[in-house]
Amino acid sequence: MTKKTIAVLPGDGIGPEVTTAAINVLETIADKYDHHFTFQQGWIGGSAIDEKGDPLPRETKEMSAESDGILLGAVGGPKWDRLPGAERPEKGLLEIRKSLDLYANLRPVKAYASLIESSPLKEAIVANVDFLIVRELTGGLYFGEPKKREDIRGETQAIDTLLYKASEIKRIAERAFQAAQLRNGKVVSVDKANVLESSRLWRETVDDVHASYPDVELEHMLVDNAAMQLIAQPAAFDVMVTENTFGDILSDEASMLTGSLGLLPSASLGSTGVGLYEPVHGSAPDIAGENRANPLAAISSAAMMVKYGFKMEKEAEKIETAVEKVLADGYRTADIAPKMEEAVTTTEMTDAVIKAL
Amino acid sequence: MTKKTIAVLPGDGIGPEVTTAAINVLETIADKYDHHFTFQQGWIGGSAIDEKGDPLPRETKEMSAESDGILLGAVGGPKWDRLPGAERPEKGLLEIRKSLDLYANLRPVKAYASLIESSPLKEAIVANVDFLIVRELTGGLYFGEPKKREDIRGETQAIDTLLYKASEIKRIAERAFQAAQLRNGKVVSVDKANVLESSRLWRETVDDVHASYPDVELEHMLVDNAAMQLIAQPAAFDVMVTENTFGDILSDEASMLTGSLGLLPSASLGSTGVGLYEPVHGSAPDIAGENRANPLAAISSAAMMVKYGFKMEKEAEKIETAVEKVLADGYRTADIAPKMEEAVTTTEMTDAVIKAL
Numbered sequence: 269m270t271k272k273t274i275a276v277l278p279g280d281g282i283g284p285e286v287t288t289a290a291i292n293v294l295e296t297i298a299d300k301y302d303h304h305f306t307f308q309q310g311w312i313g314g315s316a317i318d319e320k321g322d323p324l325p326r327e328t329k330e331m332s333a334e335s336d337g338i339l340l341g342a343v344g345g346p347k348w349d350r351l352p353g354a355e356r357p358e359k360g361l362l363e364i365r366k367s368l369d370l371y372a373n374l375r376p377v378k379a380y381a382s383l384i385e386s387s388p389l390k391e392a393i394v395a396n397v398d399f400l401i402v403r404e405l406t407g408g409l410y411f412g413e414p415k416k417r418e419d420i421r422g423e424t425q426a427i428d429t430l431l432y433k434a435s436e437i438k439r440i441a442e443r444a445f446q447a448a449q450l451r452n453g454k455v456v457s458v459d460k461a462n463v464l465e466s467s468r469l470w471r472e473t474v475d476d477v478h479a480s481y482p483d484v485e486l487e488h489m490l491v492d493n494a495a496m497q498l499i500a501q502p503a504a505f506d507v508m509v510t511e512n513t514f515g516d517i518l519s520d521e522a523s524m525l526t527g528s529l530g531l532l533p534s535a536s537l538g539s540t541g542v543g544l545y546e547p548v549h550g551s552a553p554d555i556a557g558e559n560r561a562n563p564l565a566a567i568s569s570a571a572m573m574v575k576y577g578f579k580m581e582k583e584a585e586k587i588e589t590a591v592e593k594v595l596a597d598g599y600r601t602a603d604i605a606p607k608m609e610e611a612v613t614t615t616e617m618t619d620a621v622i623k624a625l
Numbered sequence: 626m627t628k629k630t631i632a633v634l635p636g637d638g639i640g641p642e643v644t645t646a647a648i649n650v651l652e653t654i655a656d657k658y659d660h661h662f663t664f665q666q667g668w669i670g671g672s673a674i675d676e677k678g679d680p681l682p683r684e685t686k687e688m689s690a691e692s693d694g695i696l697l698g699a700v701g702g703p704k705w706d707r708l709p710g711a712e713r714p715e716k717g718l719l720e721i722r723k724s725l726d727l728y729a730n731l732r733p734v735k736a737y738a739s740l741i742e743s744s745p746l747k748e749a750i751v752a753n754v755d756f757l758i759v760r761e762l763t764g765g766l767y768f769g770e771p772k773k774r775e776d777i778r779g780e781t782q783a784i785d786t787l788l789y790k791a792s793e794i795k796r797i798a799e800r801a802f803q804a805a806q807l808r809n810g811k812v813v814s815v816d817k818a819n820v821l822e823s824s825r826l827w828r829e830t831v832d833d834v835h836a837s838y839p840d841v842e843l844e845h846m847l848v849d850n851a852a853m854q855l856i857a858q859p860a861a862f863d864v865m866v867t868e869n870t871f872g873d874i875l876s877d878e879a880s881m882l883t884g885s886l887g888l889l890p891s892a893s894l895g896s897t898g899v900g901l902y903e904p905v906h907g908s909a910p911d912i913a914g915e916n917r918a919n920p921l922a923a924i925s926s927a928a929m930m931v932k933y934g935f936k937m938e939k940e941a942e943k944i945e946t947a948v949e950k951v952l953a954d955g956y957r958t959a960d961i962a963p964k965m966e967e968a969v970t971t972t973e974m975t976d977a978v979i980k981a982l
């Protein structure tokens with residue numbers, strides 16, 4: 269019997285509903301495979317601000333650091349939009365990523381055959397989409413200093429700093445090449461090397477790292493072109509690696525391709541130790557508490573935790589297969605239902621997955 | 626008889642071919658409407674580096690500043706990719722934008738009924754797409770200082786600076802609201818205010834400016850969400866305004882929606898004086914010199930020059946109608962031809978437009 273402690277950080281909006289769904293699935297898996305999962309809840313984001321006056325209270329940070337895996341819901345919402353930068357819900361997310369050095373954000377994008385019809389793109393374009401975005405998560409514009417507002421000769425200006433060290437680029441490039449070795453052996457590295465100094469260092473460093481992975485094919489692509497190619501020929505990608513801000517934009521763009529934003533999981537990993545697993549979608553405050561959210565992204569994030577964090581391949585596959593089955597069986601939450609009347613609730617969808625396990 | 630001097634900067638790759646096409650169209654217009662256009666050619670980009678050792682030679686800068694309008698082809702190519710930042714082709718483009726203070730980049734995105742089939746998106750999604758992206762063009766990461774590489778304790782790092790002054794945001798916001806007044810009265814302002822200081826100043830300043838345009842509806846959208854909405858419901862946009870880097874990425878993403886990248890023009894305008902008009906597409910070195918490039922984006926850019934720069938509404942409309950006619954008549958260059966055998970050449974397409982005038 270394997271024991272694991274899981275830190276659950278529901279966060280805001282639909283976060284609590286979808287993490288509850290994922291917990292239920294994990295408990296079923298534990299029963300089935302004779303594991304013992306202990307769940308510890310912690311505050312993060314807007315609800316942490318409301319309860320504890322801090323988007324990432326010390327207890328949450330400690331508890332997460334000591335856990336075997338962190339399952340996060342979502343953070344943020346209009347309620348906290350007027351707060352200054354350092355006191356916002358998102359700050360909790362940025363801080364936990366940074367303090368646990370979770371520099372590698374993995375976002376798989378895959379077309380589910382049964383959902384292709386709900387894609388805004390033509391079926392021929394998206395049918396074979398199956399790639400992985402590797403986003404650098406603890407550097408760049410999100411964290412660089414100076415990051416401030418100031419008055420210069422009576423005028424307000426604001427500054428953010430895009431800074432990358434070679435070592436930060438090296439380690440994320442290694443992740444990307446390693447991921448490609450387990451997939452189709454192709455990496456596209458995205459930058460804006462025709463304009464940015466940081467991108468030129470990015471490109472050089474990725475080239476250097478590439479020398480140790482001769483079995484992997486490497487292509488450099490400018491970010492504006494990448495934004496086009498994701499739409500024009502998304503099926504051509506295998507692994508895409510890029511810096512924090514570009515990764516934020518491109519991975520959300522990519523999440524729209526297959527018509528399945530509500531299904532996309534992500535994993536944020538460090539060099540060793542605990543990882544953080546969360547849906548790609550946001551906190552969707554407009555439907556919070558209505559039992560309408562799609563729990564599949566959170567459930568798939570739990571599958572990623574079980575796979576990458578606990579090395580339980582079989583269990584992860586079991587969850588993934590269950591998700592595919594409920595979709596093939598026609599279960600649809602409101603976000604992916606062609607007709608509203610036919611939409612199932614969050615709990616109905618979760619129960620269906622559990623039944624399929 | 627109106628006299629205008631037009632600076633033509635063909636640049637690299639297919640730039641010379643498509644600017645030649647635009648010149649031919651402008652000469653026909655001049656004949657027809659009894660104007661006198663004088664064309665002066667200047668070096669820019671990679672070819673300027675090769676010929677003059679400088680991506681923006683002084684002669685080009687002076688000649689452009691004194692002209693009534695600048696028609697640019699495209700710059701850049703793999704040949705110059707290994708040069709250091711300050712000596713690259715793109716530097717010529719950045720410098721001419723900056724030195725003429727061309728801070729407002731207008732990129733219309735419109736579905737041509739006759740081309741919708743070549744869009745990667747479903748017809749229902751793109752049919753009514755008709756919006757304008759207003760991109761800030763002389764601030765942000767492209768120009769902020771420090772912008773450099775340095776060694777800190779034996780490790781290389783690189784820095785770019787995202788800096789915006791309130792006045793820079795104010796003037797681009799004004800452009801956007803004014804553009805919206807002439808369109809459908811809706812502005813979406815895109816930022817990353819949940820993470821970036823510059824975006825928070827952006828949002829506040831746009832709100833301030835909005836107070837003077839109560840007839841225009843304003844919505845703020847995070848850049849990652851904007852990247853999704855452009856795909857999910859592009860027809861919902863009217864005017865989108867955003868900072869330089871986000872604008873680069875989102876406008877190229879948008880250029881893919883309607884299946885007509887080879888048709889999209891852009892205008893870069895300053896507070897007063899001369900504007901720069903160029904296709905959204907790049908220099909396409911792979912097909913340079915083969916008489917295969919689509920000249921319609923350059924021709925439409927000429928139409929924008931005539932309209933915004935010379936206030937010749939009638940003449941602009943004439944060109945636009947001719948472009949629509951040749952498309953409706955089935956003329957297709959290789960980029961938009963469903964079958965290669967049916968593709969027309971650059972010169973055939975240009976002649977068709979001239980005939981339609």
Ligand SMILES: CC(C)[C@H](C(=O)O)[C@@H](O)C(=O)O
Nearest residue numbers: 344358361362516819820849
């Ligand atoms: C909430 C926000 C700070 C976050 C980010 O930009 O990293 C989110 O958009 C994401 O992609 O995980």
Ligand SMILES: CC(C)[C@H](C(=O)O)[C@@H](O)C(=O)O
Nearest residue numbers: 462463492701715718719873
């Ligand atoms: C060539 C490059 C510097 C330029 C930019 O990023 O501004 C181009 O991509 C554009 O969008 O006009």
